[in-house]
Amino acid sequence: MDVYVYSDESGVFDKKHNDIYVFGGLILLGKDSKDEWSRRYIAAEKAIRSNYEEKAELKASYVRNKDKYKLFRSLNGCYKFGVVIQQQRVLDRIYKSKKDKQRYLDYAYKIGLKRAMEALIRDGLVSDKDVKNLRVYVDEHTTATNGRYELREGLEQEFKNGTYNYNYGTFYEPLFGGLQSVQLTFCNSATTTLVRAADHVANRIYHESLTCIPASKEKMTITILP
Secondary structure (H helix, E strand, O other): OEEEEEEEEEOOOOOOOOOEEEEEEEEEEOHHHHHHHHHHHHHHHHHHHHHOOOOOOOOOOOOOHHHHHHHHHOOOOOEEEEEEEEHHHOOHHHHHOHHHHHHHHHHHHHHHHHHHHHHHHHOOOOOOOOOOEEEEEEEOOOOOHHHHHHHHHHHHHHHHHOEEEOOOOEEEOOOOOOOOEEEEEEEOHHHOHHHHHHHHHHHHHHHHHOOOOOOOOOOEEEEEEO
């Protein structure tokens, strides 16, 4: 089985002016599932398209609230995940360099995704031995080439190769023992349907988190950090 992950971010990683930063997205089990949810989301976009300029991208920051809800409801039954970073609890030194900030965000992303995958395994929706390829698609941003490599390497360690804690001399087994590959693709949400869907998931979690930490809902795993 191939597992497909589509994700996006919401917020600004800057604790002086922001309290919350969020990753959100979809986890799809198999190509047929991926194709089906893509068709459903395209149909939902078509249903509201007449309310907006013809070529405008229907991102969460652009569409009206009532249409946000329609797009989000079109994903009912699809497994979603989120990572909420409480920025006031993040160490100040993390914000001193772009590299440290990116490393922390990569850490938060891979841990949140791992927690969501663990929940799928616990719920019996996927076997840790049946997943052959993990295909991750994220909205493109200004991450440097070496930063993209580090994120892919981090995902490979968690899911394919395992991690080693040198301080304690402990090896942690990979989550998917039979995994053959981890593919990470940075893509344009304007041309990638399910990354646009992930944008609405991230936006929903972000706005719920401004008033309270969102409770885990049906088919959604939310990881709170730090």
